[in-house]
Amino acid sequence: MAKHRGVGMAAVNYPTGMNLGGDPSQALIHATTTGTFVITLSSTDLGQGLKTVIAQIGAEALGVPFENVLIDTADTDTGPHCMGTFASRATHRVGNAVIRAAEEARKVMFEVASEELEVAPEDLETDGQGNIRVKGSPEHSINIVDLALAAHFKYGKTISGRGMYIKPKSEVDPDTGAMDPDSTEAHACTVAEVEVDDETGEVKVLSIKSAYEIGRQVNPKLVEGQIQGGSLMGMAHALYETTAPYYPAIDHAPGGFNEYIVPGPQDQPEIESVVLEYPSVNGPFGVKGVGEMTANSPIPAIINAIHDAVGVWITELPATPEKILRALEEKRKEEERGAE
Template sequence: MTRHTGRGLSAIEYPTGMNQNGDPSQAWVKLKPDGRVDVFAGTVDIGQGSKTVHTQIVADTLGVPFDWVTMDVSNTDSSAVCTGTFASRGTFIGGNAVRFAAARAKERILAIAGDMLEIDPADLEIEDGEVRAIGAPQKKLSVSDVAGAATWQYGELITGTGAALKPFATLDPQTGRVELPPHSAISYAACVAEVEVDDQTGNVRCTKLIQCYDVGRAINPALVEGQIEGGAMQGLGLGLLEECYPYYPSTEHRGSDFNSYHVPSLVDLPEVTSLIIENPSADGPFGAKAIGEMANNAQPCAIANAIYDAIGVWVTEAPATPERVLRALERKAAGEDGPRRDGKRVVFDGHLSVNAVAAPGAAIRFPLED
């Protein structure tokens, strides 16, 4: 038995928002008479922390403390439309909806404060819950006083609505060409994986993951790290442990419990390094781009590349279970693992191709011709 170590690299990109757009998020904001802020949106927090992130966006857009803001995403009667928490759209599209709503409410705060202070609203700013004259900060009012005046003197409910919607990007079915970007932004990442492979058992252990993500702007860095770290373990599961159908395409031996379907646990945790780059998007809230989904895409390929580096076999069916690793080592020992070389063509995995598996006469070939 020998343990081999190896290192693999990957680089990936991922879009923000639904592919081809057309996915609205909406929100509305109202102020209580003491200036505290209620935000109603339909964006479900599935644990990633969108309620926290949206609260941060609203607080800074309005210029009030974080703990003045209450986020309510509890039901469809009081909240406005959100297409949903998927497609890595929560921070950008949901975030823009609450940002736009807060900006509208801010306009009303400034209009009323301008009237109270007899200053042009354009010459006012809000910071730390206070409306201040730009350049003359001694002239100020608290947002609480403005909201109180709106309620008791001006007869106004300070409110704001916001809707984020990028139009649907129609495609040409022949070429796939689109007339406008079919996403809100693109995020990027790179990953280095290190593995240790036991050539007797076929067991692969991922020992280290170094990952760098461009998220545009980390509105809440701890929560961004949470996405990167959580995604890393799901990616490790994809690369090494998890499969519904161990003998795919057969449906035999499908696991129905945690003993037969292997979810990564603490014993599988490698050393994880998370690096964040902030290369801002043009129109996301505070420059943010998506992070959620892409976080499990970079590891499975980096792990497969590390396995090649360690033992010289390509495992191109994920996950790289001990059985797949041992079978690949057997093919290598039998001299059957290398690519077929034909002129300038280098053909790997010929036995997996539709060309080998589909019956003679089947109308599917690779590469397809037009």
């Protein structure tokens, strides 16, 4: 009777967006005369930080400071349509819509600045600090507040833009399964180290270490949040969680957190990661998406690590102590039969 260590790995892909497309999102942008750029949406933030990353994408695309961008969501009376936050789609779809809206708004900004600075629009640029300036001559510039005031009071223009992103809905060929099931593919590779107690059947995950390739990180700390939380959710899926403890029977379905094991602060293993960026073809600034994928690769990596530790394949989730002990017993019997 002893504790055995094992290491397992898994490599996965994850597709971005509703699999057959047809999932639009819109964004509207307008500048008030205070120099605030309001991005109006009907998109939801689940905690992953959509309101923040969309403000970053909007500020970047408009060329204005992050602080000058305001996200107004989510109200169906004022916000344009968004399909919703799921399928790792929100940053990709909404971000693309915001970039398109920003392009339209920028065009007006440059027209107005061109009048005020008396140079052609193509000779202007934003400095990201709140000014539009003449290329190569940064002392000739106009602040965005003055620009917004001039647009409104002097030139009778609205600094505004409309943005829309849709991947057209595609069909599945019923006979071959030919289809277009993604917008881009993100990737993860996880290595898990476990310790399996062959007396109690308990598995302790020592570490979950992963590499992710997600196109571009809009906000690395928010990406890290997805990685940490997703890794722990994946671990719990591999080892603890089920709404049917006697599957397929439905008896003893848990009714709360006293019976359904969501990991707590003391259950968290060491979680470490690196993030690669190979910008995608069609994501905003090359974004792919990270939300869902982080919970996937730890599951098989842990199951493979258990095999590496004690030589049994647990192919029914979760890998409870009971399943591990039964598998070990079966393995011992087989070895005895082999020895005879």
